[in-house]
Amino acid sequence: MTNSEQRIVHLEQIIKNLLDTIARMQAAIAALQQAQRTGQQSPYSGGGGGGGVFTTPAQVITAGSSATGTVSLWLGGSPVAIATGATIWNKMGQSTASSGIIVLGQNPDGSFLVISQSC
Numbered sequence: 001m002t003n004s005e006q007r008i009v010h011l012e013q014i015i016k017n018l019l020d021t022i023a024r025m026q027a028a029i030a031a032l033q034q035a036q037r038t039g040q041q042s043p044y045s046g047g048g049g050g051g052g053v054f055t056t057p058a059q060v061i062t063a064g065s066s067a068t069g070t071v072s073l074w075l076g077g078s079p080v081a082i083a084t085g086a087t088i089w090n091k092m093g094q095s096t097a098s099s100g101i102i103v104l105g106q107n108p109d110g111s112f113l114v115i116s117q118s119c
Contacts, residue, residue, distance in 0.1 A: 017093030028105070054104040054112060055079060058097060061090040061114065071104060071112055087111040 001009075053074040061067045071086045072079035088104065092114055096102055100118040107113055 013093075021092070054082075054106060056086075056088055056102045056104060056112070058099050058102060058117070060098050061088060061096045061102075063090060063093055063095050065090060066111075088114065090114045 054071055055074065056069045056071050059067060059069060066087050066089045068085050069088050070081055071083040071088070073082045074080075088102070089107070089111060090096055090113075096114060096117050102114055103116045103118070104112040105115050
């Protein structure tokens with residue numbers, strides 16, 4: 001396989017990963033819209049009322065695997081630690097980086113899922 005062909009295959013994989021991410025985001029948005037229409041609690045709220053933004057400090061989590069860490073919920077512009085030793089799943093197509101805050105969503109089982117990472 002030539003270098004150009006390898007680049008094309010690599011770009012195709014990146015596009016596939018982006019399309020998968022978009023599909024997951026669309027499903028999450030649809031679930032939130034349905035919950036709002038029916039007056040239900042958001043499936044991403046992490047329990048008893050209103051949602052929030054969950055984060056964890058930067059760490060390398062290999063694509064398709066999990067790690068443990070401290071998770072914070074942002075309240076009034078400040079992070080408040082809500083869980084230590086929490087399970088954090090990375091189902092993205094690439095590993096997280098060792099720098100930049102990791103943004104999370106909460107799963108129904110109480111674990112967390114990587115949504116994005118700041119630069």
